[in-house]
Amino acid sequence: KQEVTQIPAALSVPEGENLVLNCSFTDSAIYNLQWFRQDPGKGLTSLLLIQSSQREQTSGRLNASLDKSSGRSTLYIAASQPGDSATYLCAVTASGYALNFGKGTSLLVTP
Amino acid sequence: SQTIHQWPATLVQPVGSPLSLECTVEGTSNPNLYWYRQAAGRGLQLLFYSIGIDQISSEVPQNLSASRPQDRQFILSSKKLLLSDSGFYLCAWSPRTGMSYNEQFFGPGTRLTVL
Numbered sequence: 093k094q095e096v097t098q099i100p101a102a103l104s105v106p107e108g109e110n111l112v113l114n115c116s117f118t119d120s121a122i123y124n125l126q127w128f129r130q131d132p133g134k135g136l137t138s139l140l141l142i143q144s145s146q147r148e149q150t151s152g153r154l155n156a157s158l159d160k161s162s163g164r165s166t167l168y169i170a171a172s173q174p175g176d177s178a179t180y181l182c183a184v185t186a187s188g189y190a191l192n193f194g195k196g197t198s199l200l201v202t203p
Numbered sequence: 204s205q206t207i208h209q210w211p212a213t214l215v216q217p218v219g220s221p222l223s224l225e226c227t228v229e230g231t232s233n234p235n236l237y238w239y240r241q242a243a244g245r246g247l248q249l250l251f252y253s254i255g256i257d258q259i260s261s262e263v264p265q266n267l268s269a270s271r272p273q274d275r276q277f278i279l280s281s282k283k284l285l286l287s288d289s290g291f292y293l294c295a296w297s298p299r300t301g302m303s304y305n306e307q308f309f310g311p312g313t314r315l316t317v318l
Contacts, residue, residue, distance in 0.1 A: 134312065189260075190249040193246040195245075
């Protein structure tokens, strides 16, 4: 059974810092990995999708990398802003149609 | 562009009452549709997925059922709610291809509290 772990569970940084969120998964036979953002009480916003054949994806200040053989992904956020405060979720598609989610990293960026 | 709607946004229901949550997608045809639940202190769990009308699969045994009366409409139902059905219900869609590796897009969610 695919297990997805996100470390740290919570993170607080001052505005302007670069930061890295970590995601690991137990079964390297994945189709893709997706990073989401969730604001309190809201749905999920897709940030980046990395297919299994790709090593990284970039969108604005966000960069996600994938090392499938080691079962790891990182989400790099450059020059963090208070508006980046949210919970960040990592999810993998291993078989079938289900996304297997981690429990998320709660990020607080302080002014 | 594609848009996904869910209603109601919040719902408070007594134990034993029925449930109907609705999800619709606009701006795309033949989407794959999904129902997830996010319970307090737990991760998101896939409940149902549908790759077409009359093609609905359940991922976990439970007190809930799903239906797809139209191509872009997905309904989550229960005949009698349990306390354990409380949670945040999210509908999602993805473009339909022959493989399951496409990006999933989520709706705003429904907060269900069963008392």
